[in-house]
Amino acid sequence: MSTAVDDSQEPTDGERRDPVTKAFRMLAWMADSDQDRWGVRELARGLEIAPSTAHRTISSLEAAGVLVADPQTAGYRLSLEFLRLASKATEDVPIRHAAIAHMRALVDTTNETAYLGAYDAARRKMMYVETVPSSHPLRYVLPMHEWLPMHAGAGGLGILPFLGNEEIEDILRRNALEPLTDRTITDVTELNQELARIRRDGYVLSIGRLIPGAVGIAAPIFGSDDRVIGDIVLALPEVRLPAEIAESLGHDVMVCANRVTVDLGGRVRESEASNRSRSRR
Numbered sequence: 001m002s003t004a005v006d007d008s009q010e011p012t013d014g015e016r017r018d019p020v021t022k023a024f025r026m027l028a029w030m031a032d033s034d035q036d037r038w039g040v041r042e043l044a045r046g047l048e049i050a051p052s053t054a055h056r057t058i059s060s061l062e063a064a065g066v067l068v069a070d071p072q073t074a075g076y077r078l079s080l081e082f083l084r085l086a087s088k089a090t091e092d093v094p095i096r097h098a099a100i101a102h103m104r105a106l107v108d109t110t111n112e113t114a115y116l117g118a119y120d121a122a123r124r125k126m127m128y129v130e131t132v133p134s135s136h137p138l139r140y141v142l143p144m145h146e147w148l149p150m151h152a153g154a155g156g157l158g159i160l161p162f163l164g165n166e167e168i169e170d171i172l173r174r175n176a177l178e179p180l181t182d183r184t185i186t187d188v189t190e191l192n193q194e195l196a197r198i199r200r201d202g203y204v205l206s207i208g209r210l211i212p213g214a215v216g217i218a219a220p221i222f223g224s225d226d227r228v229i230g231d232i233v234l235a236l237p238e239v240r241l242p243a244e245i246a247e248s249l250g251h252d253v254m255v256c257a258n259r260v261t262v263d264l265g266g267r268v269r270e271s272e273a274s275n276r277s278r279s280r281r
Contacts, residue, residue, distance in 0.1 A: 015139040019200050022057045024051075025065065030078060067133070091116070093260040095221065096130050098263040103232065106256040110249060112139040112240070113139050114256070115233040117155040117218070123147060124171045126156055126230070132273045140214040142237045146187050151191060152180045154216025158231035161195040161204075162220045162269075183208040202269070203250040203257075207238055217249050220259035224265035 012081050029046050030038060038046075044054040058076055061067040069075075070144040080207060095118055103114040117129035125147040135140065142155070150156035150171050177186040185191045198204045203219040210216065218233040241249075258268045 037077045039075045044240040099260045102256045102259045107132045112234050114238040118230040119159045152184045154218035154233050155208025156216025157204040160229040161198040203254050213238050217253050221257050221263045221264035
């Protein structure tokens, strides 16, 4: 809960020495807010800092050109320069460069929407950083550039089983298995069984675990250090998933993710599902 603080409160020695952290926290708070303009006291309350500290941070960001004053509201907003830098940084993510052509090929093959998930080991969460839409008028739109849980939905479950055991345990310890729908797995034993199935098959089929009525099919992407760094996710309505095509779509997603892995210098991991597919050729 936000708390009001006294205008005269002075920054601590740590705050004085770490202006970059203060500035980054303010920008992150603004970006996550559902508003587009903020006043000094509003930012101070949201960040739980003194208004004087908020004002100093705002002044620094304004001088750097990433915040601009709004004379009509006496507030501040993110500048076009900030938006340019954020957009350019997103475009320059290596996993995106490696994935985009393969995602387009996947969409051409399946005519379903593809998403690129990226995993942050420090936060123990993932986000979607790229999408290629299908031509269907009915399709699910997943949240872009928002931190998402690892236990609910194909995006997280396409990554979680391929992390190290200690990392998985840390994720489960840090984050409650909250029920986002009535199909979300909230029992640790059941989740561990599901993770074992995903490792065996090489992909996850998730139905209604994050969004009611939505299907997600995901397979992991590995980097050059042999660690999972993200996944390819195919998203579609449940009404467009006859049981007989689920395994075929899973194979298509795995092929796409494996191609991205190879382009990143990673090693493709064999699964029982890929071995079955090879034996049928």
